Amino acid sequence: MTQSKFNIPDWAFEFHGHRCPFMPIGFRIGTLAMEKLGVGKSHNHEMHVFSEMGVGHPQGCMQDGIMSATGATFGKGMIERLNYGKVAAIFWYPGKKDAVRIALKNEFQDKLAPHEFFKYRKQGIEPSEIPEDVRNDIINIVLNATNEELFTVTILKDFKYTPVKGSFNKAKCEACGEYVFERYLRVKDGKKVCISCSERKDEETIIHLPNFR
Numbered sequence: 450m451t452q453s454k455f456n457i458p459d460w461a462f463e464f465h466g467h468r469c470p471f472m473p474i475g476f477r478i479g480t481l482a483m484e485k486l487g488v489g490k491s492h493n494h495e496m497h498v499f500s501e502m503g504v505g506h507p508q509g510c511m512q513d514g515i516m517s518a519t520g521a522t523f524g525k526g527m528i529e530r531l532n533y534g535k536v537a538a539i540f541w542y543p544g545k546k547d548a549v550r551i552a553l554k555n556e557f558q559d560k561l562a563p564h565e566f567f568k569y570r571k572q573g574i575e576p577s578e579i580p581e582d583v584r585n586d587i588i589n590i591v592l593n594a595t596n597e598e599l600f601t602v603t604i605l606k607d608f609k610y611t612p613v614k615g616s617f618n619k620a621k622c623e624a625c626g627e628y629v630f631e632r633y634l635r636v637k638d639g640k641k642v643c644i645s646c647s648e649r650k651d652e653e654t655i656i657h658l659p660n661f662r
Contacts, residue, residue: 475514548608
């Protein structure tokens with residue numbers, strides 16, 4: 450197999466769960482963002498990412514690549530999904546005056562679109578079930594492309610962002626009794642309750658899911 454110009458560590462594919470072209474694109478986006486900002490991988494709560502991607506399209510795999518490259522993870526609260534349905538992300542780093550936005554070029558998306566990989570995907574076949582040679586071929590297209598072929602980079606001057614201040618303060622919901630962090634408490638009938646209990650009627654159970662439509 451021909452050596453690719455850009456290498457993705459095997460653990461990133463293992464973390465993502467399958468081999469596809471979009472996790473590597475995300476990894477390259479995150480790597481380029483760190484280069485443009487002059488920073489390394491975040492170990493704590495440094496890099497913050499505003500993902501313009503949404504749900505229900507395969508490009509969302511890029512977010513795993515961004516997390517793997519930068520260390521900015523959903524679990525640490527360092528990624529916010531804007532749900533614009535675009536293949537792009539904004540990167541902000543504390544102490545840096547400017548932020549950087551990186552978008553996958555239309556031309557490269559158009560170049561990938563006819564690939565056999567997507568013929569399988571449009572039939573509902575999951576990436577891990579697509580023939581390995583097909584997956585490797587499209588991944589190598591991604592890894593052998595230059596940054597200039599892949600991305601549009603925009604420097605966002607004087608970017609302002611104030612991260613949410615971390616807090617360990619929590620209290621018991623006075624309805625269900627479960628702990629809830631204080632910023633999520635609501636007041637209902639004079640009691641401090643969690644969001645679910647604040648909208649619960651009688652004995653029904655309400656689970657709040659975000660609306661991405």
